[in-house]
Amino acid sequence: MYDILVVGAGTAGLSAGIYGVRQNKSVLVLEANIYGGQIINTPDIENYPGIAHTSGFDFAMGLYQQAVGLGVEYRQARVTSIEDAGDHKVAVLEDGERIASRTIILATGAKNRPLGLEHEEEWVGKGISYCATCDGMFYRKKVVAVNGGGNTALEDAEFLSNIVKKVYVIHRRDQFRGEAARVEKLRARENVEFVLNSNITALLGQDRLEAIEVTDKVSGEKRMIELDGLFVAIGQMPENMIFSNVVGLDQGGYIIAGEDCRTNVEGIFAAGDTRTKTVRQLATAASDGAVAALAAVSYIQDKEMSA
Numbered sequence: 001m002y003d004i005l006v007v008g009a010g011t012a013g014l015s016a017g018i019y020g021v022r023q024n025k026s027v028l029v030l031e032a033n034i035y036g037g038q039i040i041n042t043p044d045i046e047n048y049p050g051i052a053h054t055s056g057f058d059f060a061m062g063l064y065q066q067a068v069g070l071g072v073e074y075r076q077a078r079v080t081s082i083e084d085a086g087d088h089k090v091a092v093l094e095d096g097e098r099i100a101s102r103t104i105i106l107a108t109g110a111k112n113r114p115l116g117l118e119h120e121e122e123w124v125g126k127g128i129s130y131c132a133t134c135d136g137m138f139y140r141k142k143v144v145a146v147n148g149g150g151n152t153a154l155e156d157a158e159f160l161s162n163i164v165k166k167v168y169v170i171h172r173r174d175q176f177r178g179e180a181a182r183v184e185k186l187r188a189r190e191n192v193e194f195v196l197n198s199n200i201t202a203l204l205g206q207d208r209l210e211a212i213e214v215t216d217k218v219s220g221e222k223r224m225i226e227l228d229g230l231f232v233a234i235g236q237m238p239e240n241m242i243f244s245n246v247v248g249l250d251q252g253g254y255i256i257a258g259e260d261c262r263t264n265v266e267g268i269f270a271a272g273d274t275r276t277k278t279v280r281q282l283a284t285a286a287s288d289g290a291v292a293a294l295a296a297v298s299y300i301q302d303k304e305m306s307a
């Protein structure tokens with residue numbers, strides 16, 4: 001029986017681990033993929049307080065080593081469901097193994113939102129990518145497009161403009177959600193073209209992506225852009241349906257929890273991008289990890305005192 005079981009080894013999950021073990025609690029972090037979470041794909045982090053400049057990979061690696069070094073137990077395993085057994089909770093793994101813990105912190109983050117167009121899944125790796133840092137070099141001196149208007153899209157476009165021949169930035173509005181400074185930086189680049197108020201309405205090609213159809217939302221006009229690669233950066237969405245029989249989710253699928261990270265179930269907490277919140281940043285994910293772990297510790301102490 002662990003004191004705290006964390007599902008997800010992104011920034012929120014590993015931060016929760018650090019805070020948990022430093023309160024002398026046994027902590028197991030389970031991760032279905034590789035530790036690090038979404039930040040691992042970010043080329044440059046320049047807004048994490050106290051660190052002027054680092055890469056997402058280095059940040060994730062440092063966080064993992066810090067957590068494990070302090071005594072957090074880490075396992076790569078996919079959780080398929082959780083159960084609330086009252087005085088303890090259970091995480092059920094893909095192979096049927098059941099792990100009991102006094103508390104659970106759900107820190108499963110979010111995954112890339114797809115465009116939902118025909119051929120999208122089929123052409124991943126054949127012209128379609130969700131990660132400019134991972135795949136950008138395949139498009140050296142080629143023509144690419146980035147879809148989205150948030151910081152990820154802006155950052156991807158900037159990164160790609162350093163290595164490719166041309167970058168189209170396609171966004172459904174004429175205002176960007178991402179930081180103005182990033183937009184200005186991009187505007188100054190000669191190989192970047194903004195295609196605003198526009199949606200990608202078709203992915204075209206034979207057995208790989210060769211062109212996209214873009215529809216202007218205002219005029220309704222359709223335009224075909226020939227390209228080698230499309231980087232989809234239209235935000236994230238959570239994958240919490242496996243927890244929906246236990247904790248409450250909002251309409252978007254995020255776990256309902258306030259700034260105290262408490263869900264509707266005593267002893268189960270939600271931290272980071274996977275919970276309902278307005279600001280999803282590296283700093284707020286780390287902050288959630290701390291808050292959730294300390295809330296779990298105080299829940300355990302309250303239970304011990306009332307026993």
Ligand code: NAP
Pocket residue numbers: 042044045046047113115147148149150151152153155172173176177178233234235236279280281
């Ligand atoms: P985001 O901020 O949610 O932006 C998603 C963008 O995609 C928005 O511009 C949105 O358009 C557009 N979009 C959403 N659904 C769409 C659809 N179906 N079709 C076309 N466009 C669609 O997501 P993000 O850029 O991935 O960033 C997520 C969070 O991480 C943000 O808080 C961001 O600031 C943060 N982040 C920080 C850094 C950094 O600081 N280094 C880097 C990357 C990300 P609308 O604007 O019209 O809604």
